[in-house]
Amino acid sequence: MKGDRRIVKILLVDDEPALRELLRATFEGADVSVDEAESGLEAEARIRRRRPDVIVLDLRMPGMDGVELCKRLKAEPRTREIPIVLLTGADPEEARRAQRAGAAALVRKPFSPLDLLAVVEGVAGRSPMPRRPRRRKPADEELLLYARDLRHMLEIERGQRTLLQQSYLATVTSLASALESRDIRTGAHSQRVQRYALELLDLVDPGRIDHEPGLEYGFLLHDIGKIAIPDQILQKPGPLTTGERRRMQTHTVVGEQMLGDVAVLAGEGLRVVRSHHERWDGAGYPDKLSGREIPVGARVFAVADALDAMTSDRPYRRKIRWAAACDEIVAQSGKQFDPDVVEAFRERQGVLRNVRREPAAV
Numbered sequence: 001m002k003g004d005r006r007i008v009k010i011l012l013v014d015d016e017p018a019l020r021e022l023l024r025a026t027f028e029g030a031d032v033s034v035d036e037a038e039s040g041l042e043a044e045a046r047i048r049r050r051r052p053d054v055i056v057l058d059l060r061m062p063g064m065d066g067v068e069l070c071k072r073l074k075a076e077p078r079t080r081e082i083p084i085v086l087l088t089g090a091d092p093e094e095a096r097r098a099q100r101a102g103a104a105a106l107v108r109k110p111f112s113p114l115d116l117l118a119v120v121e122g123v124a125g126r127s128p129m130p131r132r133p134r135r136r137k138p139a140d141e142e143l144l145l146y147a148r149d150l151r152h153m154l155e156i157e158r159g160q161r162t163l164l165q166q167s168y169l170a171t172v173t174s175l176a177s178a179l180e181s182r183d184i185r186t187g188a189h190s191q192r193v194q195r196y197a198l199e200l201l202d203l204v205d206p207g208r209i210d211h212e213p214g215l216e217y218g219f220l221l222h223d224i225g226k227i228a229i230p231d232q233i234l235q236k237p238g239p240l241t242t243g244e245r246r247r248m249q250t251h252t253v254v255g256e257q258m259l260g261d262v263a264v265l266a267g268e269g270l271r272v273v274r275s276h277h278e279r280w281d282g283a284g285y286p287d288k289l290s291g292r293e294i295p296v297g298a299r300v301f302a303v304a305d306a307l308d309a310m311t312s313d314r315p316y317r318r319k320i321r322w323a324a325a326c327d328e329i330v331a332q333s334g335k336q337f338d339p340d341v342v343e344a345f346r347e348r349q350g351v352l353r354n355v356r357r358e359p360a361a362v
Contacts, residue, residue, distance in 0.1 A: 008124045009033045011052035013043040013069070014087070015061045023056070027117060040064030044072070047079060054124050055084045056116070057103075059094055070101040083123035087111070189308055194219040195355045196304035197297075203344040205296055214269025215297045221265075222276050222301060225255025237315045249285050252277055271295040276302055279336045291338075299338040303329060303345050306336070311356065322353060 010027065014020050015038050024034045035052065037043035040063060043055070055073070059066035066086055073079040083104035088094045098106050104123045107116050197219045201208055209215055226234060229251055233244045240248060256274040259265050265273070275289060275298035282290030294302075310325035326349060333342040345352070 007033050008120065009035070009050070009053045010120060011035045011037060011043060011046060011055045013037045013040070013055065013061070013066070014058040015039060016058075019058075023116070027120075032117075032120070040066075040069040040072075043069060047073075047082075051079075052082060054120050055082055056120065057084055057086050059086050059088045059098060067097050067101045070098070070103055074102040085116070085119055085123060189312065190220050190223065192355065193222070193301070193304045193308045196307060196352050197301045199348050199351055199355070200300045200304060200341060200344050201297065203348060204300055204341055208268075208296070212268040212297070214265045214267055215272060216269070217265050218269030218272030218297060219301055219304075221255070221259065222273055222305070223251060223255065224258060224273065225251035225253070227258075228254045235315050239316065249277070252286050268295060268297045272297045272301050274298075276305060278302070280338050281335050284336075294338075300341050300344075303337050303341050306332075307345075307352065322356070 010032055012020055012023055012034055013036075014023075017038070020036050020038075024036070027034055035046055035050065037046050039061060043057075047055075057066045057069060070084050070086065073082065073084065080102075084102070085105045085107060086098040086101075086103040087107050087109060088098050089109055095106055095108075105119050107119055194216065198209065198216065201215065226248075229248060233240065233248055236244070252274050256270055259270060259273060272295065274286065275295055278284035278287065278289045278294045278298060279302070280291060280294070280299070282288055306329060307325055310328065311319050311322055313319050326345075329337065329345055330342060333339045
């Protein structure tokens, strides 16, 4: 009958988000509307706003457990007729407590989603949904259902991760732009060196960016620690004193501390922020690393950063010609820079110059 297929409103009460998501996916397409609560108190508030047809309630919850909530609901005239399905463990005493509390049905964990759906339909006074004839064993059907549910949850997670990454990229780009606004002569330095570094990394370590997406953010936010550097040092038109230079050099460690809890930067991205001023010969900072002790992303970025620094005006000096900057980078192979990265630079020099010429990058 058409009326028999009305939408059944379920309130699912469980403190485990993963289980709530699994059960929501299980009930999809079964003419079931699912509301959720993660505690007994939240469940009572939701019941006051919208009376459910069935309550699926986990027995073990922190604070008010399922048995206590069940008793409270059965003691109230307005809610005592709502059938309650209690999810219990294998402990016989738990089952007896649940029965004494007035539950309409018990479902023991681990349970089959198909069986739980049938119980819910039964206590709601609705005939179970027609099932297709089973050509497989019941266990196989349950595995297929769990696989569908898992796929559904993974799709949700991937979508959320994509949105988060897009949002984070917009945020870090704004941070980089805000930093550079303190000195308009740096132009679009962060975006430019990011492009340079990605081109070089593609040649030095193909596919690395696919396994370490945080590198792209590290390239962009390499100088974020300069937010903590006073303008009188950052914009000083002449040479820095020894004390000022030491203060300036703290930006690598400060930047690492600022971004240390950002998951997308974990790993190589954060190492770029800390180590992009290390030198191949060990004379850099902050850790005096040398050779291949320096993370590959930082070695690549050192060349990209130096190229842009030399070909851009700075408060303390004018830029030099592109050819002269290239000659200096080649001369520093095995000294300041990794020889493999310098070789990659020589091969990609034309591509990098085109990046420099792009209107959006100047």
